[in-house]
Amino acid sequence: MAEFTDTDAALLLRLINLPTAGPMEGVEPALLWEAQYLYADAASGFSVVHHAPADRSAMDLPGVPAAVRAAAQDPTFLANQPNLVLRLGPADAPTVMFNVHLDTVAGHERGGYDGCVIHGRGAVDAKGPAVALLAGVRDAVRRDPRVGTEVSVLIQAVAGEEGGAMGTFGTRPLVNAGYYGALNVFCEPTGLRYLTRATASATARVRVAGTGSIDDRPGDGHNATVLLGFLAQHLAARLAGTKACIAGLHTGTRHNRVYGGGDLLVNLAYADNGDALTTALEQAVADGVARFGQVFAEVPELARTAADAHRVTTVDWIKRGLPALSVANPWLDALMAEAEVPAWPAHEPAFTCDAIWMAGVSGAATAVLGPGDLAANNAHAEGEFVAVADLAGFADQVSRVLRTFASTPRHIPHPRWSTPPMSTVPSTETAWR
Numbered sequence: 001m002a003e004f005t006d007t008d009a010a011l012l013l014r015l016i017n018l019p020t021a022g023p024m025e026g027v028e029p030a031l032l033w034e035a036q037y038l039y040a041d042a043a044s045g046f047s048v049v050h051h052a053p054a055d056r057s058a059m060d061l062p063g064v065p066a067a068v069r070a071a072a073q074d075p076t077f078l079a080n081q082p083n084l085v086l087r088l089g090p091a092d093a094p095t096v097m098f099n100v101h102l103d104t105v106a107g108h109e110r111g112g113y114d115g116c117v118i119h120g121r122g123a124v125d126a127k128g129p130a131v132a133l134l135a136g137v138r139d140a141v142r143r144d145p146r147v148g149t150e151v152s153v154l155i156q157a158v159a160g161e162e163g164g165a166m167g168t169f170g171t172r173p174l175v176n177a178g179y180y181g182a183l184n185v186f187c188e189p190t191g192l193r194y195l196t197r198a199t200a201s202a203t204a205r206v207r208v209a210g211t212g213s214i215d216d217r218p219g220d221g222h223n224a225t226v227l228l229g230f231l232a233q234h235l236a237a238r239l240a241g242t243k244a245c246i247a248g249l250h251t252g253t254r255h256n257r258v259y260g261g262g263d264l265l266v267n268l269a270y271a272d273n274g275d276a277l278t279t280a281l282e283q284a285v286a287d288g289v290a291r292f293g294q295v296f297a298e299v300p301e302l303a304r305t306a307a308d309a310h311r312v313t314t315v316d317w318i319k320r321g322l323p324a325l326s327v328a329n330p331w332l333d334a335l336m337a338e339a340e341v342p343a344w345p346a347h348e349p350a351f352t353c354d355a356i357w358m359a360g361v362s363g364a365a366t367a368v369l370g371p372g373d374l375a376a377n378n379a380h381a382e383g384e385f386v387a388v389a390d391l392a393g394f395a396d397q398v399s400r401v402l403r404t405f406a407s408t409p410r411h412i413p414h415p416r417w418s419t420p421p422m423s424t425v426p427s428t429e430t431a432w433r
Contacts, residue, residue, distance in 0.1 A: 004392040015038060022163055025162060056078065083173070083174055096151065107382065128391055156179060158174065166319070175361065181364070182364060182365065188355075194336050200323060207262075210308065214256070221260050222308060238287070239266075
């Protein structure tokens with residue numbers, strides 16, 4: 001079995017102690033450059049083939065969330081969130097790509113280690129899997145000389161997975177540049193079961209832009225608080241069972257004011273292209289506005305709001321058009337079975353991660369796999385932790401997957417190796433050491 005050593009634990013603690021929550025999380029500075037330098041230095045035998053932020057043009061592509069577009073107007077935004085690509089082996093060899101994200105959510109917690117469990121922000125999501133990945137590659141190279149010679153390993157260590165960035169300036173531009181393999185593994189907590197699905201999400205902003213009034217004359221204005229509150233309940237009932245999250249609602253904070261404007265946010269998770277769900281949301285809002293007009297038409301304090309609700313209420317999309325991943329791949333299933341990696345149960349729902357950017361990539365098999373559980377290990381929450389035994393288990397899976405791939409790479413249908421288009425291939429590869 002692959003080992004997760006005390007040296008590996010020390011590396012993970014050093015990574016945890018570097019705060020890497022990016023500006024989308026509302027905190028700065030994120031020491032992602034430093035974390036990636038540290039990670040690359042620990043990746044024995046790997047060469048750096050790319051280490052740079054995404055180009056500003058990536059922000060003009062479809063599907064970039066509105067908040068990301070706005071933040072990227074600051075030239076330091078992308079500059080402080082680089083992406084790292086490492087390679088072990090020839091550029092033209094059959095390739096397995098592993099994707100890890102070194103950014104975290106906000107709420108930095110320093111690392112701790114008691115010999116069995118490692119604590120701290122990023123322990124399970126996803127600095128722990130990133131370090132265990134290196135341990136697994138190390139074991140595979142030791143056991144099978146074809147790994148790193150006849151078969152290459154590519155690692156994407158990215159920014160922009162958290163904070164609602166959805167990989168738009170991390171994983172997406174790397175995939176677009178060709179930095180992927182015939183097999184692609186996204187290292188996220190899955191309980192050591194491989195998952196071939198990843199949901200995406202769309203975020204709607206239901207906005208009321210009316211005229212407010214003072215508390216002594218509430219009927220003179222548009223009451224956005226009552227209208228949006230009504231719509232929140234209406235949408236919760238209409239969209240029940242669709243994984244709709246009726247989220248933030250804001251109009252104001254004062255007790256003696258009728259607020260004429262405000263916003264209601266609704267997040268929609270989906271496992272297909274999302275068009276049916278976004279259309280359903282827009283129709284549900286229209287129906288809710290009409291219903292509000294009927295219910296409150298005769299209420300003096302709300303009659304103006306009821307009459308004008310259709311005019312002052314709009315829906316715009318903060319995030320829309322992101323792909324979801326859901327592709328059956330018998331070749332991948334056979335490889336994972338041979339490597340003794342269990343499958344994620346078909347009845348359990350998937351979750352969102354950067355694997356969505358492999359949707360539609362021809363000739364590339366994709367899986368999500370990693371140690372721990374997002375909920376059980378307190379990912380994104382106080383007290384995040386991971387068991388060393390789980391990290392070792394993941395390292396062993398990585399080793400087995402690579403060695404199995406080395407035994408059968410030529411049988412991949414329509415293989416796609418890792419070589420980027422010529423315009424993006426560096427003229428030389430920089431050895432880190």
